[in-house]
Amino acid sequence: MGVLDKFKSKMDSLKNTYQKIDASVKITCKKCGYEAKAYDLIENFYICPECGNYYRMGARDRINLLTDKNSFKELYKGLTSKNFLEFPSYQDKLKKATSDTGEEDAVVCGTASIGENPCAIFVMDSKFMMASMGSVVGEKITRLFEYAIEYKLPVIGFTASGGARMQEGVISLMQMAKVSGAVKNHSNAGLLYITVLTDPTTGGVTASFAMQGDIILAEPKALVGFAGRRVVEQATKSQLPDNFQKAEFMLEHGFIDAIIPRPELSNVLSELLILHKRSV
Amino acid sequence: MNPYEKLKATRKSDRPTSNAYIQEIFDSPLELHGDRRFSDDLAIVAGVGFLGKYPVTFIATEKGKPDLQDRMARNFGCPKPDGYRKALRLMKQAEKFHRPVICFVDTQGAFAGADAEERGQGQAIAESIMEMMGLKTPVISIVIGEGGSGGALALASANKVFILENAVYSVISPEGCASILWKEASPENVAKAAECLHITAQDMKNLGVAEAVIQEDFENFSDMCEMLKNKLIEAVEELIDFSEEDLLEQRYRRFRKFGVFEEEKKGFFRKK
Structure with a gap:
């Protein structure tokens, strides 16, 4: 052995x-x-x-359920957030999130195969500070797209997020443009990017890489939106329908390609990866 | 002024809004309307004109004149998806005709109404940012008042970003931040949030988010605009000689550098 x-x-x-x-x-x-x-x-x-x-599923659980056994190889371990603006109690929140989830930050990146089709994959973990996007999330996903360009890999991204991470101020906002630039380069290279929107995908993540996939899938009833429901209610001053900002609502309004039940995801992704392979 | 006072100052109704700058800075500006899909969002003002001898496309969020009627028509400068689609349409047009794009940012943020959600506010901003990152013509953005979150970034994914000395730029409104973190958006909490979030022009300069801070002089607005105009011409002249490839590379590198984090270097296991 x-x-x-x-x-x-x-x-x-x-x-x-x-x-x-x-x-x-x-x-x-x-x-x-x-x-x-x-x-x-x-x-x-x-x-x-x-x-x-x-x-809601943790990132590791999702990777285990979705990818071929032993195929996942994690990339960019060892990146951790820093309280560079000295934002009150950010350090404590990070510590608690790490001890609750065992993760270093809110996204896990790597390569894997699904139905024996190789891909690069990122999975956001809503259990880590509601998967808010700060420097580490932005950096890891950007690196993953750069890696996927170099090795000509499709990217599959599972999004979940409360939005940009306030505790890193405007630098969190800049991550939206940083990742978008990498997605654009990956797209220009003719490579496939599939996003799977999971509960909840909101704010700055919806307003950037969640909505930039060539194909956008969602899990049933996942909350998907830009502004928070309470904020919208205040702005609109009226009752919102029950399915407001749910995956079904987004499908109805033309913003996602399909809703896929969780047990079928692995098969659907595998089929899509095969379908986009260029004949040699 | 402390950060909270600066924030409040950007919201004063007598502060010049985008239209005033457009009239002063560009020669024979012509406004162009509509997203060709759904409507004409008046929270976004856009068009073509001359910046000195250079034909340019200008795109701006517009809060409206001090009177309530105009402010309401412009939705207080909070664009809907239609506004971002109008902006993107005109950016693409600028690209086609090799015109530099000049953006003016002054918004509390993208509108958070039910209609905006229904028509894909998130998607509209996402597309705008992604297409701006790939736009093959120079883009220069100026934050002239409030730079509110994703709704501002959708007009500021640029080669160069300037900011007025008392303008602010933030990932979330200090009110929103205070109510999420400390339950209540009382003036004390909002002031504290404004401090913690680092929203001032000086912060932007320090963090590398803005290349230059522009002095304000609203008493002598024409002179101030003349100075800003020269600054813009200088920036256009610097960028206009770039090849398309270099221009995109410069923009990518500009945003690629943002991020502060710790990285554990494990020599043996470390992957690229």
């Missing part, structure tokens, strides 16, 4: 342990109150077996 294989089997056993621990835990559905065993929930793509409610 080579060093790499040993390492892999070690990782697999670690994963099993992690799942065993989780198996005893019960998670209550926020919608219907049903108590599902964590293990069953994972088997069911984090969808409530009772009412069909979609749970």
Whole structure:
């Protein structure tokens, strides 16, 4: 057994342990109150077996469910946020988010294959400071697009975000243009970019790379919008429909290509990757 | 003035708005209307004219004259998606005819109404920013009052950005920031947020977000505009000789550098 294989089997056993621990835990559905065993929930793509409610997923869980086994290779580990504006309690929030999620910041990037089709992938993690976008998120995604241009890879991006990260001030805003520039270069190189909008995708992320995909997919009932619902209500001074800013609403108004149920995502993405392969 | 006072000053109704600058700076400006898709959003004023001897396209967010009627017609300078689509249409036109684009930014932000959401506010801004990053003609933006978040960036993904000395530029309005972080947008909280967010022209210079800070002199507005005009001509002359490739590269590098973070360097495992 080579060093790499040993390492892999070690990782697999670690994963099993992690799942065993989780198996005893019960998670209550926020919608219907049903108590599902964590293990069953994972088997069911984090969808409530009772009412069909979609749970928000961590970035790692999503990568495990979506990509071919052992195909994910993480890129740009070791980038962490800095409180360069000395914004009150930013450092504490970062610390708490890291200890809650085990992540360094709100996005995980790497390469992987889906149905044996290679791609570059980024997944935002709403459990990390509501996946707000600061320097680290902007830098990692920009690097990923630059990498994808160099290696001629399609990019698949799972978005979720409360928007730009206030604690990094205008520099967070600049990330929108920075990533957009990299997306533009990737697009000009004739490469495919698919975004999958997950709950919730809002603010500066909606107003930049979430909406720049060649193909824009969304999970059912995911919240997708620019301004917050409360803000819109104040501006409009009227009741908004229940499905306002939901994926279904966005589909109806022509802003996304398709809504794909979570269990089908892997297959649909794989099909799309095959469809965009250039014949040699 | 402290940051909060500066913010309030940018909202005073007697502060010159984009139209005043357009009239002073450009020769024979002609306003062009409409997004060719849905409507003509008056929160965006755009058109063609001469900057000295150079034909240019100008695009601006316009808050309106001090009277309420005009301000309402212009939605207080908060563009809807139609406004950003009008702006993009005219940027593309400028690209076709190799005209530099001059943008004036003065907005609290993109409009947050139900109609704006329905017509894809996020998509409109996203497209504007992405297309600006690839626009094969020089783009220069000036923040003349409020630079409010994504709605401002949609007209400021430029080769060069100037800002007036008491103008502000922010990722979120200090009111919004205060109400999210400290539950209440009381004047004290908003003042604190304005401080923490680093929104002043001097902050922009320090952070590299603006290349130059322009002195204000509203008493002698014509003289001030003359100076700004010369500054713009200087910038156009610098950029106009760039090849298309160099122009795009310069813009990409300009934004590529933004970001402050820690990077752990693990020699052995470190990937490119």
